[in-house]
Amino acid sequence: MPVLRRAALTLVFVSAIVLHANGANVAHDADTQEIDRSIKPGDDFYTYANGGWLKTVAIPAGQATYDTRALLTERTGQRVRDLIQEAAAGHSATGTAAQKVGDYFASFMDVNAIEAKGLTPLAEELAAIAAIHNTTSLSAYLGGTLNSEVDGLTANADHIFGAFVNQGFEDSRRCLFHLLQGGLGLPDREAYLDPSPKAVAVREKYQAHIAAILKLAAIPASESRAADILSLESRIARAHAPDADAADVFKQNNPWKRADFGAKAPGMDWRAYFEAAGVAAQPEFVVWQPSAVTGVSALVSGERIDVWKAYLQFHLIEHYAAVLPRAVAAEDFAFYGTILSGQAQMPDRNSGAVAATNAALGQAVGQLYTQRHFPAAAKAKAQAMVADLIAAYRVRLSHLSWMSPATKTKALAKLAAFRIGVGYPDAWIDYSALRIVRGDAVGNLRRAEVFNRSRNLAKLRQPADPDEWRIDPQMVAAVILFSPNTETFSAGLLQPPYFDSDGDAASNYGSAGAGIAHEITHSFDELGNIYDDQGRLRRWWSADDLASYRAATAKLAAQLDRYCPLPDLCVSGQQVLTESAADLAGLQVAHDAYVISLKGRSDVVIGGLSGEQRFFLAFAQRWRRKQTEAALRRQLATDNHLPPQYRSDAVRNVDAWYTAYGVASADKLFLTPEARVSIW
Numbered sequence: 238m239p240v241l242r243r244a245a246l247t248l249v250f251v252s253a254i255v256l257h258a259n260g261a262n263v264a265h266d267a268d269t270q271e272i273d274r275s276i277k278p279g280d281d282f283y284t285y286a287n288g289g290w291l292k293t294v295a296i297p298a299g300q301a302t303y304d305t306r307a308l309l310t311e312r313t314g315q316r317v318r319d320l321i322q323e324a325a326a327g328h329s330a331t332g333t334a335a336q337k338v339g340d341y342f343a344s345f346m347d348v349n350a351i352e353a354k355g356l357t358p359l360a361e362e363l364a365a366i367a368a369i370h371n372t373t374s375l376s377a378y379l380g381g382t383l384n385s386e387v388d389g390l391t392a393n394a395d396h397i398f399g400a401f402v403n404q405g406f407e408d409s410r411r412c413l414f415h416l417l418q419g420g421l422g423l424p425d426r427e428a429y430l431d432p433s434p435k436a437v438a439v440r441e442k443y444q445a446h447i448a449a450i451l452k453l454a455a456i457p458a459s460e461s462r463a464a465d466i467l468s469l470e471s472r473i474a475r476a477h478a479p480d481a482d483a484a485d486v487f488k489q490n491n492p493w494k495r496a497d498f499g500a501k502a503p504g505m506d507w508r509a510y511f512e513a514a515g516v517a518a519q520p521e522f523v524v525w526q527p528s529a530v531t532g533v534s535a536l537v538s539g540e541r542i543d544v545w546k547a548y549l550q551f552h553l554i555e556h557y558a559a560v561l562p563r564a565v566a567a568e569d570f571a572f573y574g575t576i577l578s579g580q581a582q583m584p585d586r587n588s589g590a591v592a593a594t595n596a597a598l599g600q601a602v603g604q605l606y607t608q609r610h611f612p613a614a615a616k617a618k619a620q621a622m623v624a625d626l627i628a629a630y631r632v633r634l635s636h637l638s639w640m641s642p643a644t645k646t647k648a649l650a651k652l653a654a655f656r657i658g659v660g661y662p663d664a665w666i667d668y669s670a671l672r673i674v675r676g677d678a679v680g681n682l683r684r685a686e687v688f689n690r691s692r693n694l695a696k697l698r699q700p701a702d703p704d705e706w707r708i709d710p711q712m713v714a715a716v717i718l719f720s721p722n723t724e725t726f727s728a729g730l731l732q733p734p735y736f737d738s739d740g741d742a743a744s745n746y747g748s749a750g751a752g753i754a755h756e757i758t759h760s761f762d763e764l765g766n767i768y769d770d771q772g773r774l775r776r777w778w779s780a781d782d783l784a785s786y787r788a789a790t791a792k793l794a795a796q797l798d799r800y801c802p803l804p805d806l807c808v809s810g811q812q813v814l815t816e817s818a819a820d821l822a823g824l825q826v827a828h829d830a831y832v833i834s835l836k837g838r839s840d841v842v843i844g845g846l847s848g849e850q851r852f853f854l855a856f857a858q859r860w861r862r863k864q865t866e867a868a869l870r871r872q873l874a875t876d877n878h879l880p881p882q883y884r885s886d887a888v889r890n891v892d893a894w895y896t897a898y899g900v901a902s903a904d905k906l907f908l909t910p911e912a913r914v915s916i917w
């Protein structure tokens with residue numbers, strides 16, 4: 238089972254935009270019903286906007302928080318489940334998306350067939366491991382199984398290295414082969430090195446888990462082999478880059494020529510490795526963590542072959558655990574689900590099958606999803622809103638007072654080159670070369686991986702495609718890729734109450750629009766200022782820009798410092814500054830864009846509220862969340878986002894909000910015009 242964790246900043250996954258709840262017909266009544274009219278908007282805008290919701294919604298048992306994102310994840314998950322099950326029940330023509338999706342799911346669900354086959358579907362690969370007899374054959378096996386399912390965020394647990402085919406850090410025109418560290422069954426390097434009793438206990442349990450898996454595969458001397466495997470992984474872990482280095486993108490940018498590997502990382506038979514990996518002709522690589530490549534390569538020739546073979550047997554079985562007999566899947570869950578993640582109960586097979594189908598055939602499921610839930614008209618509506626947001630941002634960037642003129646030119650170039658995808662990709666992945674066979678769960682997974690790998694390697698021979706989607710449309714998600722210079726907002730995210738293509742524009746701009754504009758801001762702020770318009774790694778702010786940005790944000794930090802959600806605990810303005818500046822910019826840009834969208838007309842009144850009022854109301858509603866006090870304390874200690882009510886309070890800095898709601902100096906949220914902050 239692959240262990241997922243954040244590994245780098247090249248890709249910044251952002252959590253779903255939180256807007257207002259209660260699905261349908263946002264435009265007509267939902268927002269106004271959730272208002273608490275006993276509260277004066279100028280005193281407590283968050284409770285005014287969300288009072289009804291806050292009174293009626295409860296945190297589900299066993300959870301610490303509940304918000305719109307949770308609601309949407311639930312709803313979208315059910316829709317995806319329905320679509321996949323329908324595909325499995327139907328008889329679609331061979332080769333269609335529905336056939337592949339349906340057969341993949343059905344094969345995963347067919348536990349009797351899986352049980353009956355035992356480990357025989359892995360026989361061929363186990364034999365290949367058994368045949369390893371020297372460094373060259375070991376290197377060839379490692380190269381032949383190089384994992385291409387990594388993306389800079391996903392650690393690959395079952396393969397020593399991962400390949401991420403993406404544009405170069407310095408050359409945006411073509412894709413390069415980025416080589417990433419991997420091979421650890423525990424979550425990270427620290428898990429192997431931490432001497433605390435808790436970490437020692439987890440390692441003991443991991444070793445017992447390795448032994449149990451080997452035993453289930455009837456591999457002899459399972460106990461001593463488990464000890465050997467843990468020892469090998471500990472040495473791999475020592476070679477891994479520390480987390481701080483692994484997260485520093487400048488330390489990831491290490492161009493190696495093909496010839497460098499032999500000199501810089503002796504041990505592996507690199508010729509055999511790259512030939513088996515299918516990249517023998519590749520002249521250049523980007524090695525993200527050189528210490529791992531050097532260290533692991535030394536281990537390839539320095540460690541006993543039989544230990545490597547045991548390591549590979551274990552990780553092979555682990556990798557396919559979900560589609561192997563019950564005993565293996567149960568053992569896998571006992572360690573990864575219960576011991577590492579604290580889950581008491583194994584999720585039902587159906588959930589696992591849905592997740593596996595999404596993982597293997599993400600865009601095939603995405604096609605079925607968008608055909609039903611995100612028509613082309615919705616995409617066109619979202620694109621029009623994005624165009625207004627970009628137009629609004631262009632004006633704001635042009636007028637920034639703290640940014641130097643030379644830097645402004647670069648910012649505007651970056652904005653012009655920006656690619657924002659909404660809903661679903663313009664071009665879908667062509668799955669015609671991928672054969673999905675009902676009844677062959679292991680084979681389906683293996684073929685899906687081979688398909689993805691050849692698809693990734695093929696990118697090395699084509700110009701880089703900045704419009705490629707890295708998330709699936711049916712996810713409730715957005716992603717910023719600084720390299721390339723793109724942002725993507727899924728169909729799963731762009732649905733009511735965040736965005737209603739048939740609904741009220743004021744609400745759409747105030748909610749989804751503000752969310753998208755927030756993310757756009759990150760491409761220009763302290764997160765994005767190390768990537769240029771082409772997504773190349775280079776700092777484009779001057780030292781003076783940085784100094785004047787810091788000065789411009791100091792006033793906001795001071796404003797945030799005064800928020801104290803608990804009698805003994807206040808917000809740290811510095812900790813949440815970058816995100817709060819993006820919240821404020823998101824609000825301002827979305828408001829400008831809303832005005833642009835009106836093209837001089839005045840908006841209609843709905844539910845007694847003007848367009849301006851609905852815009853700000855939707856903004857306040859997008860942050861609504863219920864959470865326990867423990868969750869709030871955790872958030873204040875570690876999160877770089879404000880608690881929800883204060884995110885909503887960004888409106889205090891916007892003049893138009895005062896006008897829309899008639900907020901005056903006696904109101905609690907009132908700020909004098911001089912105290913209002915504007916950064917972007």
Ligand SMILES: [Zn+2]
Nearest residue numbers: 755759816819
């Ligand atoms: Zn953010």
